[in-house]
Amino acid sequence: QSVLTQPPSASGTPGQGVTISCSGSSSDIGSNYVHWYQQLPGTAPKLLIYSDTERPSGVPDRFSGSKSGTSASLAISGLRSEDEADYYCATWDGSLSGHVVFGGGTKVTVL
């Protein structure tokens, strides 16, 4: 069972928006930056959002991150077929001695 809680699935039609939540606690999300990863089928994960809201170069601005308290969110606007993938949140857990924690992942399906 993951320390960070994500919904197992989310879906939308092309052009729609979808939001994925990532819920944690005061010792992880509440006091550390959250990062998001996209994993396309059969490939390695890719950094999508870092430090809660920042996009690496090359990541479309359709992807955005936010955080409030002990929860973070990844929003995808203008959904495209190539966005169909698994999405993971990650952060540092200050309650454990040097541990990174991931969410369980959310499968986004483009209908």
Add this chain to the structure above:
Amino acid sequence: EVHLAESGGGLVYPGGSLRLSCAASGFTFSGYSMNWVRQARGKGLEWVSYISGSGKTRYYADSVKGRFTISRDNAKNSLYLQMNSLRDEDTAVYYCAQGAAVGISLGGYFDQWGQGTLVTVSS
């Protein structure tokens, strides 16, 4: 361009050992922390271990502490994971992942990833 290439995976009996390697190029290797992250088939991502740029600081997930050892050779631009006392539940694809630059504390930040190497623990 950053490139990370894992090697050393394979089939090993329970209780056996394996050493994974990750060859890095395209960046100043010693200037970045490095990590190992694994993924069992059909499952989510699990962080395994972290090592600082100098190699002096190391962290491990509880599931591997005492059995796995992370190390690096900055002269060879290489990262390693020595895995001992392997268990069935260690079966996974193991990725090496570039962390933040030295001096920047960003736990869970993995900028670049290799393509992974498959470790199968089975009798």
